Amino acid sequence: MPAHSPARQPLAGQHPPDPRGGAVRVAAVDATALAEADPARSGGSAAAVLRAVLDHGPLARATIGQATGLSSAAVSRQTSDLISLGLLRDLPGTQQAAPRAGRPHVPVDVDTASHLACGVHIAVPMLTFGLVDLRGRVVAQEEVDHDGDPAHVLALISRYLPDFVRRRQGAYSDASYRASATAGGGGAARPGGGGLLGVGVVSGGLVDARGGAILEHAPLGWRDVPIAAPLRAATGLPVHVEGHARALAQAEILFGDPRARHGLVHLFAGHVVDAAIALEGTVLRGQRSAAGGVAHLRIPGATEQCACGGRGCAQATLSERVWLARAVAEGVIPRPDIRLLAAAVAAREPAALALVRARLRLIGRLAALLIDMIDPEVLVVTELATLQWPELIADVHAEVAAHSRARSAPERVVRPSSFGPGVLAVAAAAGILAAVHRSPRSVRAPLARTLPSQGTGAGPGRAVTARPSRGTLPATAAGR
Numbered sequence: 001m002p003a004h005s006p007a008r009q010p011l012a013g014q015h016p017p018d019p020r021g022g023a024v025r026v027a028a029v030d031a032t033a034l035a036e037a038d039p040a041r042s043g044g045s046a047a048a049v050l051r052a053v054l055d056h057g058p059l060a061r062a063t064i065g066q067a068t069g070l071s072s073a074a075v076s077r078q079t080s081d082l083i084s085l086g087l088l089r090d091l092p093g094t095q096q097a098a099p100r101a102g103r104p105h106v107p108v109d110v111d112t113a114s115h116l117a118c119g120v121h122i123a124v125p126m127l128t129f130g131l132v133d134l135r136g137r138v139v140a141q142e143e144v145d146h147d148g149d150p151a152h153v154l155a156l157i158s159r160y161l162p163d164f165v166r167r168r169q170g171a172y173s174d175a176s177y178r179a180s181a182t183a184g185g186g187g188a189a190r191p192g193g194g195g196l197l198g199v200g201v202v203s204g205g206l207v208d209a210r211g212g213a214i215l216e217h218a219p220l221g222w223r224d225v226p227i228a229a230p231l232r233a234a235t236g237l238p239v240h241v242e243g244h245a246r247a248l249a250q251a252e253i254l255f256g257d258p259r260a261r262h263g264l265v266h267l268f269a270g271h272v273v274d275a276a277i278a279l280e281g282t283v284l285r286g287q288r289s290a291a292g293g294v295a296h297l298r299i300p301g302a303t304e305q306c307a308c309g310g311r312g313c314a315q316a317t318l319s320e321r322v323w324l325a326r327a328v329a330e331g332v333i334p335r336p337d338i339r340l341l342a343a344a345v346a347a348r349e350p351a352a353l354a355l356v357r358a359r360l361r362l363i364g365r366l367a368a369l370l371i372d373m374i375d376p377e378v379l380v381v382t383e384l385a386t387l388q389w390p391e392l393i394a395d396v397h398a399e400v401a402a403h404s405r406a407r408s409a410p411e412r413v414v415r416p417s418s419f420g421p422g423v424l425a426v427a428a429a430a431g432i433l434a435a436v437h438r439s440p441r442s443v444r445a446p447l448a449r450t451l452p453s454q455g456t457g458a459g460p461g462r463a464v465t466a467r468p469s470r471g472t473l474p475a476t477a478a479g480r
């Protein structure tokens, strides 16, 4: 059954605004744009203009023409359409600098105030809710514990999401309006901005993006759990479901190192160890949505017993479970809680750093294998320690240099995640944002509407600092 049938998609704005002021602003992306929300690839002239500004902006219209090869008339038309859709904006205070028609020298930038995507990351034992702007920046993030029962988790998401969006959307549009006013310009940020484009849901395990379902998630004990259809029914919003590893890769392709669009290996090491491979902007899925399964590749020199019967598998060697047990045994933390280890790493406690650096060395050996197999332009590592201290990636570089046959300069190829502690929220929203960047005209005009809400009964979850300074506790860094 096609998961993203446009006919079944509720129309944005079909409900009137809540007179009590509880409306969520929705600017839903058209469902057809979600149908293949995978590659950040060409979607016509509008997408080319938006992508040029995303990559290099702010840009003058004349420079956009050079970057895209479009005529000045075409750039002018596309730019003005993208501005009216709330995807680009003229930079404040620059309008008077260009008297000529088409304003070729007026810079435009991505409008980060008019639209937001919501991301929900399902993990053990918690959900992460995030609001992410069109540049892939997390503007709000909260965590909520769950009990692992699939029906309860879906009900929790359905209840919590509207309240989260309403609460955070209001704060965001007020703040961005104040920032714009302070900057002295007639910028696009305004009260009522932050229209919601849709909801991206991401989890580990085997995920059928097309069918909108989680096929298998061993740590949660889930099999064949439909996600997209019930959430669409409950919230009335477009929903895109994706596997954790592929979503992380998609986020890097959209907002990370531009070389990732040509050839990317994304390696994730959390509770689970998995990878995603993308070539020319397309993330490989495989026949069973299982491409990128590296859990049972053997890490050279490792001897840990694996549940599969083998020894030295990546999953058995690198899983956070193993390293938490080790941290407890060595007295680094009192109990096996990833948040405690994250805090110890954030505080640069020497024993904790020694542990995570030893793990990074082993991750480096796996990275070396993948580099030799795939020969990517860039290999991104997402794991606990480098989300907080990116310079620790040097340990991975050292092992790649020692073990890879293909590369003499691993520091050019291997890098930490582009997103720091906000990585899970960005990944969860990436499917929605990819659809917008690929098909900008799929965005509808913002309308206020009321999302179904029975109240969460649980109050706000744990707020997570979206752009934390060093030393804050990124509990979500423990994503898996």
Ligand SMILES: [Zn+2]
Pocket: 295, 296, 306, 307, 308, 309, 310, 311, 313, 315, 316
């Ligand atoms: Zn194994």
